[in-house]
Amino acid sequence: MLETLAWIVVGVGLAFDLFGCLGLVRLPDVYNRAQAATKCVTLGTCMMLIGVVLWAFAQPSAPVAMAVKAILCTAFILLTSPVGAHAVVRGAYLSGVPLWDGSVEDAFVDRARAIRDAQTTEGAADREKA
Amino acid sequence: MSTFIEIAFLVLMLGSAMCLYRIGRGPSAPDRTVAIDILGTLVVGFCCLMALWTGQGYYINIAIAWALLSFIGTLALAKYLEGRTYDA
Numbered sequence: 563m564l565e566t567l568a569w570i571v572v573g574v575g576l577a578f579d580l581f582g583c584l585g586l587v588r589l590p591d592v593y594n595r596a597q598a599a600t601k602c603v604t605l606g607t608c609m610m611l612i613g614v615v616l617w618a619f620a621q622p623s624a625p626v627a628m629a630v631k632a633i634l635c636t637a638f639i640l641l642t643s644p645v646g647a648h649a650v651v652r653g654a655y656l657s658g659v660p661l662w663d664g665s666v667e668d669a670f671v672d673r674a675r676a677i678r679d680a681q682t683t684e685g686a687a688d689r690e691k692a
Numbered sequence: 693m694s695t696f697i698e699i700a701f702l703v704l705m706l707g708s709a710m711c712l713y714r715i716g717r718g719p720s721a722p723d724r725t726v727a728i729d730i731l732g733t734l735v736v737g738f739c740c741l742m743a744l745w746t747g748q749g750y751y752i753n754i755a756i757a758w759a760l761l762s763f764i765g766t767l768a769l770a771k772y773l774e775g776r777t778y779d780a
Contacts, residue, residue, distance in 0.1 A: 569696060572740075572744070573696075573700075576737075579703070579704060579707050580707050582707070583706070583730065586710055586711060586727060586730060587713060600726075600729070603707075603730050607733050607734070610737050610741070611752075613740070613744075614740050614752065617744055618749075621747075627749055631752040631753065631756065632740075632743075632752050632755075635736065635752060638756065638760070639733065639759050643733060643763075645767075646729055646763050647766075649766070649770035649771070650773065651726075652770070653725075653769075653770040653771065653772070654773060656773075656774045657721075657722070657773050657774065659720050681775075
């Protein structure tokens with residue numbers, strides 16, 4: 563029973579992984595790709611790790627160490643994967659990658675301009691000092 | 693259940709091939725960085741499948757280490773992208 567549930571969870575996680583990668587190939591610009599792929603692949607891989615936990619508890623030997631490590635890994639991926647994607651997309655915007663033509667709103671444009679201005683004035687002050 | 697795991701490996705390989713396509717084709721550097729990040733998360737999935745296939749727990753250790761290193765690498769690439777202008 564528990565083992566069947568584990569295989570079902572792993573299968574659903576695999577489906578999420580596959581559709582996330584499909585989004586990575588098919589969507590039009592880097593921002594769409596990053597958000598689709600990151601959300602789907604994070605959830606899919608976490609579901610596979612939870613499947614490992616369920617599978618471990620379904621075994622007669624019940625390898626608890628494996629289950630605990632899988633839970634740790636799930637928590638770690640849930641924390642770090644969105645942070646990494648956010649950092650990459652912020653870097654993409656600040657380095658000036660254009661939005662897709664069909665985008666309807668750009669909420670970061672003023673803030674990004676302020677960040678760029680701050681960088682350039684700091685750089686100018688440093689250059690004067692040197 | 694070994695048939696299921698073989699099909700699961702094939703699905704993950706298909707996903708990895710899509711990531712590699714984006715790494716090779718991606719028009720800008722952030723596209724490639726995102727694809728590398730996703731590929732790192734998929735490798736954690738491969739480690740899960742290896743753990744299920746062999747029944748050995750130490751593959752999960754590899755998954756934890758891989759997730760850590762992939763995160764640090766992604767952050768380093770992101771900070772590198774921030775101070776760099778768009779050059780396709």
